Amino acid sequence: MLYAGFMSATLPPFPKPQEPFEAPQLLEVGSAPEEPCLRADAARNRARLLEAAARLIAEHGVAGVTMEAVATAAGVGKGTVFRRFGDRTGLLMALLDHSTHKLQADFLGGPPPLGPGAPPVDRLRALGVAMLYRSVEQLDLLLAAQTEPTRRFSHPSLRALHTHAAMLLRQILPDADCELLAHTLLAYLDPALVHHLTRQCGVPMERLEAGWVDLVARVTRTEPPR
Amino acid sequence: MLYAGFMSATLPPFPKPQEPFEAPQLLEVGSAPEEPCLRADAARNRARLLEAAARLIAEHGVAGVTMEAVATAAGVGKGTVFRRFGDRTGLLMALLDHSTHKLQADFLGGPPPLGPGAPPVDRLRALGVAMLYRSVEQLDLLLAAQTEPTRRFSHPSLRALHTHAAMLLRQILPDADCELLAHTLLAYLDPALVHHLTRQCGVPMERLEAGWVDLVARVTRTEPPR
DNA sequence: CCCTAACCGGACCGAGGTCCAGTTTTGTTC
DNA sequence: GAACAAAACTGGACCTCGGTCCGGTTAGGG
Structure with missing residues (x-):
């Protein structure tokens, strides 16, 4: 039992499991406009x-x-x-799909500093800022879509984000445990934390942004810009 | 509507609001054995x-x-x-109260390096390790008790942890934004992340621990021990 | 035209959470 | 120490909502 058979794997009955969920494309960027085969x-x-x-x-x-x-x-x-x-989470995620894909496209192939071409540290900084602003824009939806702690990190869009952040870190710190560091960085951008800080503690966005820049500098052991 | 009036504030009916919830003591350590006044x-x-x-x-x-x-x-x-x-979360939290208070007592008045007397960096390191081990011990309960993203950071025990971490950071970095940095550090110890890494990704505890030590070093801009 | 896989609807279930009429405890007064 | 009143507590019926199930329907390829 427990989080009962998330992706297929345990669907005995006849109605034909089909692919029950959205199966959002992992790193396959914005291309594929819709579901591959839907009646x-x-x-x-x-x-x-x-x-x-x-x-x-x-x-x-x-x-x-x-x-x-x-x-x-x-x-x-x-x-x-x-x-x-x-489930409800899936529906909410689907509502976020558009902005999710846009963000992915931006950091995978958009213009610098978010996209390729800029130094990794700059890209990291830009990634955080972009995510912060996306968070405040869609906070309610992001919060509602984030239930079930055991799934928080499994969603493809988060995996993609993590992979990307880890890759950027690796370019800066070839010898560090970049996967773990990436998790730390992304945790700072967690919608729940952003909600807590901005709406419950009244922290202004400028401070959050400055905090991100500072955090990136510390984690990468680089000098803060300017 | 929305997260309808968490702590009193909107309880019109007669049955007398009373203090509906547990009201766990904030920083008041292990002392008070039980509820102050319960029939x-x-x-x-x-x-x-x-x-x-x-x-x-x-x-x-x-x-x-x-x-x-x-x-x-x-x-x-x-x-x-x-x-x-x-609610259910409250019940689960109450089940965790014992270990919560023990941890609080340890870092507030226990022996070094967790308790006072050791250098702040050492205390920070010890805090993370202690929390990591507590997390794996009670992972299921901690995960189940962690619903509702809007409340994750409001719980008194987390606030206490955050305050403590921020204080230690302040002793090391008087000029930094220690509140935000403390959030970052604590995010690394989030039970949901620990669960994801240990149980879903198979990361061994040693690596998590090393990651914590490294993270503390980076965030505080100090040299890693040894 | 027909056959089958895919899809549809809505009855059904379990669990969290609310409500309130009735009961018990406690402390006060005589 | 007995009676009493207010406060506090209790239990379980009731509601809502997420999620499941399955008999019936429909799309669309051969």
Whole structure:
């Protein structure tokens, strides 16, 4: 039992497991516009569901996004929502997909300093700043999508982020344990922490940003810029 | 609406709000043995509930700790459990109280290097190691008790930890933004991260420990020991 | 046109959390 | 030390919501 068979692996019954979840592309950047193979009606319902969910958020906040409400608003049954997105987290993640892919595209192939071409330290700094701003923009959604501590780090988009950060670190610190350091850096950008600091402690964004720059400098043992 | 009035503040009805939750002592160390003022029967039920919960964990794992199951096992009604502990998280936290207080006592008044008397850097290093080992010991419970991203940092025991870490940092780096740095350091010790690394990625404890020592050295810009 | 895999809907379940009428404890007053 | 009133506690019915299941329906290739 426990977090019962996340990705297939334990789906005995007949309805054909199919690929139950979104299967978001790992490092395969923004290209693939949509699901590879979805029956026409399924794709249509998917779009309706996302639209309905977005509308519900706009109207009642993220707390109003009930699976049943979304299903009703989209004119489909509840089972359909779960079949398409797996669970509530999956639906919320799908709503974040757009900004997620944009960020990935930016740091993988966008213009410097985020994209390739700039020195690794600069790219690291830019990555943090970009993530901070994305966090405050979509804080509610990011927080709501972040349940289940055992899955927090498993999601492909986070893995990609971690891999990227570790790679940048490796270019700066060839001999350090860059995987662990990358985790530390990303933890600073955790939406939950950003929420706590900005909304519960009233820390202004400038201080958060300065904190990031300082942190990068310390972790990489480089001099802070300027 | 939203995270509806956590601590009192919005409790209109008559049953008298009382102090709904545990109100764990902030920095007031291990002293106060129990709740300040609890009616005799209430205290007895509280003990029964905790005992029942512990037994359920031992038997069926933390997933078996259903509020209803605990209530039944303790021979009380479900409402009683909620009145006493607020919610499931509160109950789980209460189960962790013992080890929490022990840790607090250790770093506030125990023997060096954890307690006062050792150089701040050493105390910081010892703190991380102690927390790492406590984490692996009680991982399941810590994970289960950690829901609701908006509350992760609000809990008194975490605040105390953060305050302490920030104080140690301040002694080493008088001019840095020690509050933010403390958050970074503590994030490395997050049970969810420890779980991910040890159980999902197979990272051995030695590496985690070395990572902590290295991290402390980098953040404080000191030389790693030895 | 037909067959099958994929999909759909909504009844159903379990668990967290709320509510309130009734009971017990405690302390006060005589 | 008995009676009493207010405060505190109790239990379990009730609600909501995430998640599962499966009989019926539909899309779309052959």
